[in-house]
Amino acid sequence: MSTQAAELAGPGAAQSPAPAPDSTLTMRIWRGDPSGGAFVDYEMPAVEGEVVLDVVHRIQAGPAPDLACRWNCKAGKCGSCSAEINGVPRLMCMTRVDELPVEEPVVVTPMRTFPIVRDLVTDVSFNYAMARKVPPFSPEPPGPDGTYRMMQVDIERGQEFRKCIECFMCQDVCHVIRDHEANKEIYAGPRMFIRYMELESHPLDTNDRRELLRERMGLGLCNITKCCTEVCPESIKITDNAIIPLKERVVDSSYDPVAWLGRKILRRSKRSAADAAEDAPAISAPTREDQAQWGQTAQWGQTASS
């Protein structure tokens, strides 16, 4: 496409009434780097059926070849193209332009919770660091034929969480880290909570991560505003099906000896978080050295010194 087709215009460019099929739209995109940035307006022809990512691609192919954004599948399956569109975290590839009020500029900004790399690209390494801290899946031994039997009904909860495409929009919208940078040290965030709940509900898993969740992953900081659930493109019920049940289980394990005993007797035995850590040679997974430093946690401290 020719570069003349889309000219730069200043912020607040003239607003047009409801568009005819051949009209234009204004894309107001935040551009910048860690040192700062500003909105830039791009006047683009409107094309039937397009999503926001299509228009961003046309801007790259025309007036701004260096406009930075991430994308891969363009079908809502990979979770790469997360951004804030008119202030709401959304996948650019699944946001139809014709569903937005195009008489006003379409405002696209990077996810606010993560540090800027450039333009719409943010540094999401926080999420990968938190993933490395999850004590991994550790299955009970398989049956006599070397395979497992699991009933569909028993895996459906886990399957719901495994729909997660790691777009990190739930992390982006979570007030605990969106508004309090320091909390990133002590808070895993909704994406990781559904990962913990997925493991917690896995019929074969033997690791107990509840202590870790309470002591190190900041589960208690979530105050259940459900913002994460609202933005999930996979419609995972993050709060209701993961965070609240996790909070209940963590409380049970800490304060209710009867529930704890019942769990011990009625369910398969779960391995302690310290034992679980042995499965996790990952870079940042909790280690026995870690545990020695967490002297305040009796269970961890004892295991570390034993």
Place this chain on the structure above:
Amino acid sequence: MPDHETHDYDVVVIGAGGAGLRAAIEAKERGLRTALVCKSLLGKAHTVMAEGGAAAAMGNVWPEDNWQVHFRDTMRGGKFLNNWRMAQLHAQEAPDRIYELERWGALFDRTKDGRILQRDFGGHRYARLAHVGDRTGLEMIRTLQQRAVALGIEVFMECKVLRLLADTEGRASAAVGYWRATGEFVTFFAKAFVVATGSIGRSWMYTSNSWESTGDGHAMAAWAGADVIDMEFVQFHPTGMVWPLSVRGLLVTESVRGDGGVLRNSEGRRFMFDYIPPMFAPDTADTEEEADRWYDDHINNRRPPELLPRDEVARSINSEVKSGRGSPHGGVLLDIASRRSPEYIRRRLPSMYHQFKELAGVDITAEPMEVGPTCHYVMGGVRVDAETQATTVSGLFAAGEVAAGLHGANRLGGNSLSDLLVFGRRAGMAASDFAVGRSGAPSASEAEVSRVCEDALEPFGRDGGESAYDIHRALQETMQDLVGIIRTESELTQALEELDKLDDRAAKVSVTGTPVYNPGWNLATDLPAMLTVSRLVTRGAIERRESRGGQTREDYPKTDPELGKVNLVQRIRGDGTYTLDREPLGAMPSELAALLEEDSQ
């Protein structure tokens, strides 16, 4: 040593889709210092988009299934041009690889008695695909990703590798690339490399492939002197979306047909009954009644023609559209709404439901989908040893889509995900063995490393050249129009001339801005691989004067028995010229050959 960042490993795996992750896991488990380098973030590679499932003859649904039947189906689907040993290993080992994923936490859909459920797919005699709804690739990549993280594999994300360099003895020794976030260069030294870089589809206009599928591994291996075979075999998946235009090419999973969907033309006719080739006629139903009974009784009925291998279905759709019986936007109709309940469709095909609802405003539980062929997969690729995935370059291994052999002239749906696991693991094993046996620290010429970096930066200094996007667009038009699903000699020859011109244009490309996360520059550095791969495909397509699998020649519409006995082997010489030779396929042991002769059902 180069004056930029360097790393030193035993095994470096390039590409973090299913094959790369599985290879890295294997090397790490064997105790080697292992790094995984990928162009996108971890977990976003193309495997994540795979929908239908992973083919493995576990026999959980049909106890009659076994590796021999899977082997036979794979060879028939590939029109017997497959590397028989790879097809055998794949069929034998796929079930273990699926069970292994389960031990690593994967949650596949279940049978009533709690085992892994398997679904029907084109070209597979029995329901064979382990799956999770229609998001099997996501489950696979997440399981492998989480396993890799648990093992502590070091992952270098958003790092584009430009070139593989050899030491003075010709062993692959260094990978030179750059960080997309900063534009800074980085060189990985290693004793063994595995390329697992996936597909080449971005060179076509209508494709199911993401921006990453630029054939980096194909090109880097070829530039390093590796043999590349059968590049003419490009799979056009029969069912991509055709409307809206902006999503044209986006994949519509074969599971729609496996789960009961049928193809109709504008007259409402199930036209696939008109296109049953003789080779598959004994296996294929010739009435709608028999085809419909098959879903519940595979033993006494033959398969619906909608589940013929992908090459057959794609050609048939193409022919219907050309004959004027297409849908309003130039495809055909894929109908599951009239055949299955809305609840069933939403449970079995949740992402398809979502994708059509959101992107096309179509409710697939109530209306048919419009679909047409889309560039999806390349069967050809880097020539590898069946057991080890070793390429013809010492120290260089290849696994997954970038490697050739398993699929012959056409890949069956579901055989890709199992390919990644079986041969990713084998590549990881062999690369580890090679690294352990290799003496001395790997090294590369500093001058060569510098040249790679200077070449990459050159577009910044150039004024007045074209944008990489314009050249890419022209390449896509060329390959779509002249090297598409139906080919002729004159158009292929014209394509080669166009590629020459595009080479010249790419040599003068200009880039604006800085190297810091600059997609225009990133695309400029992808162009050399795309152009090389397009040339390999086109040259192969000219030389193979027959129609077979993923190669359909209008001017040579029949299969040629002589060409059915050879691979087309291409090499790029040091001076940049290409060679092409016919080399005979390996002889198949008689017990395997007997499996192919067996009368069907």
